[in-house]
Amino acid sequence: MDQGGCSVLSENLWKEALKLFAGGVNSPVRAAVKPYPFYVDRSEGAFLYTVDGKRLIDYVLGYGPLFLGHRHPYVEKKIIEQVQKGWLYGTPSPVEIKLAEKIIRHLPSAQKIRFVNSGTEATMLALRLARGYTGREKILKFNGNYHGAHDYGLVEAGSAATEFNVSTSNGIPLSIRNTVEICEYNDLSCVEKTLKKEDIAGVIVEPVMGNMGLILPEKDFLKGLRELTKSYNSLLIFDEVITGFRLGLSGAQGYFGINPDLTTLGKIIGGGLPIGAVAGRAEIIDLLTPSGKVFNAGTFNANPLSMAAGLATIEVLEREKVYDTAKEATKAFSEELSILLERKGITFTLNRIESMFQVFFGVKKVTNATEAKQADKNTYFKMHQRMLEGGVFIPPSQFEVIFSSGAHNSSVVNTTIEVTRKVINEL
Numbered sequence: 001m002d003q004g005g006c007s008v009l010s011e012n013l014w015k016e017a018l019k020l021f022a023g024g025v026n027s028p029v030r031a032a033v034k035p036y037p038f039y040v041d042r043s044e045g046a047f048l049y050t051v052d053g054k055r056l057i058d059y060v061l062g063y064g065p066l067f068l069g070h071r072h073p074y075v076e077k078k079i080i081e082q083v084q085k086g087w088l089y090g091t092p093s094p095v096e097i098k099l100a101e102k103i104i105r106h107l108p109s110a111q112k113i114r115f116v117n118s119g120t121e122a123t124m125l126a127l128r129l130a131r132g133y134t135g136r137e138k139i140l141k142f143n144g145n146y147h148g149a150h151d152y153g154l155v156e157a158g159s160a161a162t163e164f165n166v167s168t169s170n171g172i173p174l175s176i177r178n179t180v181e182i183c184e185y186n187d188l189s190c191v192e193k194t195l196k197k198e199d200i201a202g203v204i205v206e207p208v209m210g211n212m213g214l215i216l217p218e219k220d221f222l223k224g225l226r227e228l229t230k231s232y233n234s235l236l237i238f239d240e241v242i243t244g245f246r247l248g249l250s251g252a253q254g255y256f257g258i259n260p261d262l263t264t265l266g267k268i269i270g271g272g273l274p275i276g277a278v279a280g281r282a283e284i285i286d287l288l289t290p291s292g293k294v295f296n297a298g299t300f301n302a303n304p305l306s307m308a309a310g311l312a313t314i315e316v317l318e319r320e321k322v323y324d325t326a327k328e329a330t331k332a333f334s335e336e337l338s339i340l341l342e343r344k345g346i347t348f349t350l351n352r353i354e355s356m357f358q359v360f361f362g363v364k365k366v367t368n369a370t371e372a373k374q375a376d377k378n379t380y381f382k383m384h385q386r387m388l389e390g391g392v393f394i395p396p397s398q399f400e401v402i403f404s405s406g407a408h409n410s411s412v413v414n415t416t417i418e419v420t421r422k423v424i425n426e427l
């Protein structure tokens with residue numbers, strides 16, 4: 001197997017892809033795998049099987065949604081059952097009620113919900129709702145937080161926007177750019193100053209930052225945001241597209257005991273099919289058309305397949321020990337990595353929470369985007385590439401997160417650790 005774990009079949013597909021797609025891909029992070037991405041034939045449990053005949057342990061998991069692993073049998077069964085009943089009706093279906101009830105039951109701040117098709121749509125809508133509710137124009141977001149690929153989110157954005165050096169995208173009207181105020185993550189004094197100076201409709205935040213690698217909120221950061229937004233009559237929006245149902249059934253808001261006004265969801269609540277949602281206080285969600293004057297619509301909103309996959313996923317989360325297994329996998333993998341790096345005398349920071357972690361080389365702490373950008377990306381990438389050659393897929397970008405799932409059992413983790421030992425010894 002040659003560099004990056006790829007081989008001739010992937011290489012041939014890549015040559016075709018370069019003729020068809022900008023940069024060969026349909027979402028940029030996929031092109032961060034070098035010299036070209038591997039193409040997947042099928043997946044199961046903790047594993048991806050490439051067209052080149054290689055089996056990889058997957059710690060990317062579709063960039064977060066596949067918290068049960070690939071093709072969990074119950075989710076697969078429920079998707080197939082729904083396919084056999086039809087997958088688009090243009091009118092409501094019972095399964096959307098069931099999924100909404102489950103989400104609202106678990107998510108402390110949710111009273112009503114609107115389903116859309118992606119995290120991008122969810123945050124775009126939440127920001128419009130905040131403006132509609134408050135009658136104010138500006139929003140505050142944090143440097144390196146990623147809220148999807150719309151004009152308001154792509155100002156100082158993390159994730160692939162940082163990886164490909166376009167933290168602020170070209171093509172965003174200045175009039176929109178000027179409605180987005182930026183503070184550094186974990187900097188409450190900047191938030192207070194901005195709220196005092198500007199009329200801010202809403203503060204949007206990743207309660208745990210998963211798009212600059214992993215960065216944790218410092219003690220009292222989220223509490224401070226809640227208090228400040230309340231006293232300046234701005235809405236607090238938690239972007240839980242990653243953390244929703246990953247940090248626990250009640251998301252980051254349950255984990256930290258802070259209730260936002262609005263929550264955006266995606267990824268896990270669709271069980272691996274496209275989804276997004278805005279949930280929150282009823283009086284705010286009721287501003288949406290047709291009951292209110294903040295417009296949203298979608299041909300595929302609450303489509304029965306995503307609803308069925310999401311519902312099945314949450315049912316499994318309620319009854320199986322997914323949280324324990326995934327957390328244990330992250331703990332074992334990351335602790336072993338720390339030991340190996342310490343032993344080699346390599347400077348690093350490792351941030352971890354529940355089933356998510358990321359390692360940063362050459363830095364002693366990472367508490368915001370500026371610090372994350374100072375990390376030695378090249379060494380991280382080298383580790384990614386060597387792990388891939390050894391059969392373990394961690395994100396190619398420093399600015400993503402290493403996720404575990406309920407399928408990452410001790411045998412999978414032991415294999416991961418063996419590969420990690422070899423990789424770090426030779427790093």
Ligand SMILES: Cc1ncc(COP(=O)(O)O)c(C=O)c1O
Nearest residue numbers: 118119120146147148241242266
């Ligand atoms: C916190 C956060 N918000 C929003 C999004 C956008 O979601 P999507 O890619 O489904 O549009 C992402 C995607 O990674 C995310 O991590």
Ligand SMILES: NCC(=O)CCC(=O)O
Nearest residue numbers: 027028029063159211400
């Ligand atoms: N953390 C950012 C993502 O997960 C996005 C994945 C993609 O856009 O391909």
